[in-house]
Amino acid sequence: MKENLYQYILEIADNCLILGQRLGELCGHGPNLETDIACTNISLDLLGQVRSYYQYAAQVMEDGRTEDDIAFMRMEREYRNTLLVEQPNTDFAFIISRQFMFDLYHYLFLKELQHSRDLSLSAIASKSIKEVSYHLRFSSDWMKRLGDGTEESQRRMQAAINTLWPYFEELFEISDAGKALIKEGIAVDTKGLKKDYLNSAREYLQEANLIMPEVEHFMKGGKSGVHSEHMGYILADLQYMQRAYPNMNW
């Protein structure tokens, strides 16, 4: 039970950590000041959520590990984030599409997690959903602006969505830890959310003048710790200080 809960918290929080890290790369490089500040702000929210989750995970394990041990000291195969959030910041169309695909999932997920029988998880969910509803508004507004902007922006958005769409399904994959905790009323049964996600995404995409790609083969592996080749580089940055100067206070 303890191990399942720990793994389940990581599944949730690692998505926020890695997406927060990706957005952190953008700081100072956005298309204008407002979007630059907004992306930094989303990163900040996500990492704030990560701290709450990892602090709780550390408490669950009761073995002296800290939020930073969990964030920085695991090996690549031990990270449980989906492949979607590790995809690179190819251009602003990719950044917005990745964000939108994640935000819509994140919002639907937290809405359910608020009803978890685990009171810590439900409390984190209730706090986070306010932030995430803002993230979704930001990313879906930009989907519309760019999808329904110029010919170039439409083309770039469609290309980004086509490339990223095969990664959406993994968000809904249920791990063994998840399965065990659904029975306990702790984890969210994401199977039921997929239909809502697809319906909602279809509406957003239509409004943004974009076509939902028809995909036969979906990408997965992140949730079981088999990541893309990008992940090693993300971790090299993320873990640099903790690996180069172990066991110090910062």
Place this chain on the structure above:
Amino acid sequence: MSEEKIKDLENQFEERIARDDKIEPKDWMPEKYRKTHIRQISQHAHSEIVGMLPEGNWITRAPSLRRKVALLAKVQDEGGHGLYLYSAAETLGISRDEMIEQLHSGKAKYSSIFNYPSVTWADIGAIGWLVDGAAIINQVALCGTSFGPYARAMVRICKEESFHQRQGYEIMLTLANGTPEQKAMAQDALNRWWWPSLMMFGPRDEDSPNTALSMKWKLKRKTNDELRQQFIDQTVPQAELIDLKVPDPDLKWNEERGHYDFGPIDWDEFWQVVKGHGPCNRERMEARRSAWENGAWVREAAMAHADKKAKKSLNKAS
């Protein structure tokens, strides 16, 4: 307008400045006052924006989650400062795009300090402590400046900057109390950032041609040398408190003056960096230009979308 009338307006303007009245955007002002303010406020805004780069350099590598979150928040604040400073400058009749164009063409300057590289985590501490510390001294002096929108922006910015400065000092304190490696990292950062921080106050008074006019218009309330001395007097005891050594063999308390004496500043280095030959001038400008160029299609799309929306609602209305 007749020359006599202009003279009259100028006199009234000078009287208002002397009375410490705030000058507001719609008030009459001499053309030179307007231009000087556009130059200084936009330079200040550009410094905030370029200043995001050396700090942004450590966001993905911050050593703990707490530090990462704090650094993100800080860099985001700098972006916010840039926003209100650009807005303050816009009230004087220049657009943000024009100002950014001037930055990219090299016509407008930004603070030279950001042309130094942030090479270790301790640099993030040193930048907060020293660079923000120096900036606050400049900016507190500007809270009383004569141009209303600039003075009000400064009041708000100073509050956030003093928080950043404490945060930077706290990073240094943690390192100084840490392992020998951490302490060495902190000392090395102080060694590299000390002199460039002193240069942030600009050339010596006798080499600063704009000072007299800026003082007259209360755009500046203290001279470069006065502010630099204030910074040194304030910062040396802070370094001593955490047992770090200020890299100036001539530094000595002067009882008679009630100030620290300090060694000569390398003005050749200062001018070299101002003229574009600092360690990171090229990288900083490339980063800004490429963000702007890569974002062009995004800005165009946003405009096009706004136009379409406006037309749609117009059609509905008619």
